[in-house]
Amino acid sequence: MRDKSISLADGVAHQVVCLRNISRYLSDSEREVHDVLNTLAHLLPEGWQYSSDTCVRIVWGEMVTESANFKETQWKQIADVQSGDTVIGTLEIYYLDEKPEAEEGPFLFDERSLLETVAAELGSYLEHKQIQRLKDQQHRELELYASLLRHDLRNDVGVIVGNTEILKMIMPDRDENLDQIITSTEAVCVRMMSLLNVFGRAATISSTDPVTMIKKIAEQTKEINPDMKVQLEIAKEAEGAKIPESKLLPLVFDNILRNAAVHAGQSPEVQISITKENRVLKIIISDDGPGVAEEVRERLFQKGVSTRGGGLGLYLSKHVVETMGGSITLLDSEYGKGAVFEIVLPTIN
Template identity: 25%
Template structure:
């Protein structure tokens, strides 16, 4: 075998070693995309004709992964990384010293084919990783939906079992308290029983709303009117807590086909949460908007905000960050259930120390509401 053939064989072995290394790297269980890209950058220099002066670099989504000791060189060879038709970065090999020209500057024709192949492999790896992540996300959503369905069935059963004894407790306690012969001390105790029963009944009602057991009566309703009526009862509580309420209700907001009492429940839950998130006072803003055949309700506060961890659990039933006796952890689950049952969506933006913003989007019924808004 002559010298030229031997040199060509060595180059081919280096190319295959690089590609085999990339394939092995991408098949490692649990390895992240970032670790794969760094590993590929490390595999590049030994595959080129002058490995001792070759520097490998992979740039993806504006983040660079470089081989050890990599420096910028005047002589470089690169290939674009195209993922789903969009350019996301490039692969580059540079020489730290100037070398004589060959096929493409100092680079071999085979090295051009290799760097193009590496860029294609990276694109395929990223596409596969994204597909795996999307599949995992869908599986998590399905598991979450199954858990919610199970909890909903349990909640419905518990609610029905509690309703009758609670009604008896409340009825007899109220009846006993009307007896003129009841001592004053006993009357106070009976009133505590009444209050506790009423609280328990509200919990049962939330359980039934969450499990969709409450009857729904949908009609054409005006969201502006619901907001105004809801704020009428909230303003006194807010003023005592040193909270300023600002409202911006768009005029001509279309009607929505919804259960008025359930939407009122949504408004109450969101505004009460907002007030509780501002123990030292603050600003509560309520807005209505109409856009693209949908009506939006925005509830925003300047309270303590929430971490990303809390945001991830926000709509999970019985999850709460409040103290014992301050919340059941069902309020936002009920809100989510009501909104989705009306064909709507709910999104949350929050940052610790910078408040929270809930945006509810509901399909409009087409007709404009009679309430003129604030504008």
């Protein structure tokens, strides 16, 4: 009886130490999620009575992390990992071979309790990481908005000031032109307020359906440019994919399609291909225009560099995509055979 009590006490002590170590790793906000999950998969067996014959699998969306000795067997304990009321993954414990019958198959009730506790802590950790990533993204986007506002306001105010000076010099009756100036001023103010209001909302874990968004932008582009053809090719696995919400991302696609409409010649044709592999969404946009000259290609995404004098569109587009953990690239194509852009974005659960 005394030996059994000592054994139970040792088991509880192991679980306490195991939980303390896991809690320490889950509280380290500087570590990458993959590293934390990998460490967790190798720490967790220490809380089970047959630790050397215990293996672990952690599933989070499409990310699967397994202990080095992992083998799926019939002797298992599984707990859901949740963010709020949503199941976002599972925490799975397996014995590598058959063990004596205990309280829950070969497992103990205390082990079930430990598993549920760790799953709850893991859910809170993953939710926190997603919120933190969203806040970081919004902060970077706010900096980009400041750059965009400075650029737009400088141009708009310059036009207004120039028109005002001309009116003073050559037009004694300024009513109609003053109306135009007032309209321009109102448009600037509305745009400023719209942009600022976007970031007046509280940060939440939000997602966007990129396929629906791109379809909408393509339709809007065709309405504005009736001679333009936009064809979409969407892989089955890309349907229903979700990406982190970004208020600026629609501007990236709008910018590329608008450039094609203006610079790809008469009746331009644009092909948009959307595919998904693992946790990555890939969008390829190609047009049948003249493409990008070789001397410009290497510097195309730099500020102030452009084939058409503006330079801010692709510069900002690159930073918008990169704040989301993605990339935008001008793919190789022969000059005179169109421009091909590849946009890669991470998906979320």
